[in-house]
Amino acid sequence: MKQALLILSVLGMGIAQTSGAAITISQTNNTITNTSVASNYGSSKNIYSTSSGAYVSSNDEISQAISNLSAQAKQKENQLSSLNSRLYAEKQQQQVNKVPDSNSAPAIAAARASKVALSGSSGYCARYVRKALQSAGYEFTPNPSAYQYATRGTLEKAGFSKISNDMPTQVGDVIVYDRSSKRPHGHIQIFDGENWISDFRQNSISPYSGVYAYTTWRDSKYVDDASASDRNIHLAMNDK
Structure with a gap:
């Protein structure tokens, strides 16, 4: 729990950070390092890691993941729309075929x-x-x-x-x-x-x-x- 709080604290520090700097926080058996590689947050790449192996992706990677998920959702939406169109067309054709003619x-x-x-x-x-x-x-x-x-x-x-x-x-x-x-x-x-x-x-x-x-x-x-x-x-x- 303490380790998670430390990670969140450092994340907050990374967001507020606007200049190239390195921050190291030490605690028993754990070291958390935040390295910012740009002075502009909009394009900064913040990497958070600990000696125990915990890792938080960079801002660019998070943005890319969100974009990928949005693209997948859009693809599924298009697939569903296409299938709904097929279903409607099938039902329309079935309706035509299901009307009895005079010889039925x-x-x-x-x-x-x-x-x-x-x-x-x-x-x-x-x-x-x-x-x-x-x-x-x-x-x-x-x-x-x-x-x-x-x-x-x-x-x-x-x-x-x-x-x-x-x-x-x-x-x-x-x-x-x-x-x-x-x-x-x-x-x-x-x-x-x-x-x-x-x-x-x-x-x-x-x-x-x-x-x-x-x-x-x-x-x-x-x-x-x-x-x-x-x-x-x-x-x-x-x-x-």
Whole structure:
């Protein structure tokens, strides 16, 4: 501890020093020498050493080390910026590739539902949406109640993935409303690109006047695998 205090004291003396001079401080088993090789501190080279081997770099070397660290930080910043640009470009391309065309299963199912939709509810939303999905080639065991298409894993087994309710809607997306005391069978509907269709063409996303919980489902082939892109970015960063 005493040796460290002595080194710090001499460092302070070196900073205040403005003329060429040599300072030697002696203590039991330790000698600290400060040699300044210039009269101008801005360009001086102060070297601090002790008989026990402790050494403090010159001001020039410290400045160079700081410059090197700054350059490395800037390089990492540029690498991160480049990788973020790649990630954005990949996601944009994925978004283009993930939109169903008119010949895709989601679009076919939605078109079928829209074509046979009634003007008002008949109470058979599960039947109408089920037939629309089956007409597009989705295979699953029918359920008597709409809510069961989510709770029994029917949509998942048919090739759908549950997505966030906040994601932008696209053609073929399916929404399943949970059952409630007033709606014991729940509700199921499919998006045709303009409207939500069940057994009838709805005016909005919700067929109810109140607020009910629901889940959103999308054909897994058209779900953006953001986690895969993030893994690629992580691996790329580790390679640098």
